Amino acid sequence: MRRSLAAAFAWCLTIGSACAQEPIKLDVVDDSLPKSLTGAPGDAAAGKKVFLTRTLGNCLACHQVTSLKSQEFHGEFGPSLDGVAGRYSEAQLRLIIADPKRIFTNTVMPAFFRNEGLSRVRPEFVGKSILTAAQVEDVIAFLKTLN
Ligand code: HEC
Known part of the structure; x- marks a missing residue:
């Protein structure tokens, strides 16, 4: 057993990003995610690109x-x-992007930072979030520039 795990790990290293990530755990506090997912502020210009x-x-x-x-x-x-940053705090925007169903039940908006419990995931994306933590922070920085 241990051996096959080690083998799987070695294989993951070889093929890199195609391997499943650890399940993402979101630290939700009062319908928001107060902590930056990267520990740092995002970059608005990069966020604009992610947005588009x-x-x-x-x-x-x-x-x-x-x-x-x-x-x-x-x-x-x-x-x-x-003007969306005037309607929501940064912490609320973070949860809306990461996992919008926690705020808007039954919304069609995708969960951009979840990697389990999702429906209709293409096989190559199983275990992966749509955006990385850094991309979520970048999008938040971009939203804060919209008046
Ligand atoms: C498939 C359509 C879809 C996509 C793609 C989508 N959204 Fe949404 N979004 C919605 C809908 C619909 C709502 C309204 C919530 C609801 O369903 O009641 C919403 C709500 C929001 C809100 C709250 C706005 C408000 O004024 O209440 C924010 C912020 C937001 N989305 C940001 C984003 C960002 C950033 C992205 C890209 C990373 C994105 N959305 C991608 C459909 C989408």
């Missing part, structure tokens, strides 16, 4: 943002995110 990139946040597919008007395909599933 279809394979990452793809947030624009569902949300409108006035300052990104030049971009195509603003979706209307979700509310406009103009």
Whole structure:
């Protein structure tokens, strides 16, 4: 048993990111995540990229943002995110992005920082969150720039 675990570990090291991560545990306090997932503030410019990139946040597919008007395909599933940092604290935004169902039961918004208990996950993504901890922090930093 121990031997096969060691073998699996060695194999994971070889193929790198295709291996499952540890289950993510979110430190939820009062419907929010007060602690930065990385221990550091995010980068707004990187967050804008995550927001716009279809394979990452793809947030624009569902949300409108006035300052990104030049971009195509603003979706209307979700509310406009103009001034969103005035409606929610940073800690609340972190939980909304990581695991929105904890705030909006039955929402169609994906959980961007969970890696278990998810439905309809493509095999290559099993055990992985959509965004990394750093990408979540970057998106939060970007949301804070939206007036
Ligand atoms: C598939 C559509 C979809 C995607 C993709 C999506 N969202 Fe959402 N989002 C929603 C919906 C719908 C709501 C409204 C909550 C509800 O369902 O009642 C929402 C709510 C929110 C809210 C709360 C806004 C408010 O004013 O109450 C924030 C913040 C948010 N989303 C951020 C994001 C970010 C950041 C991303 C990308 C990382 C993202 N969303 C991607 C659909 C989406």
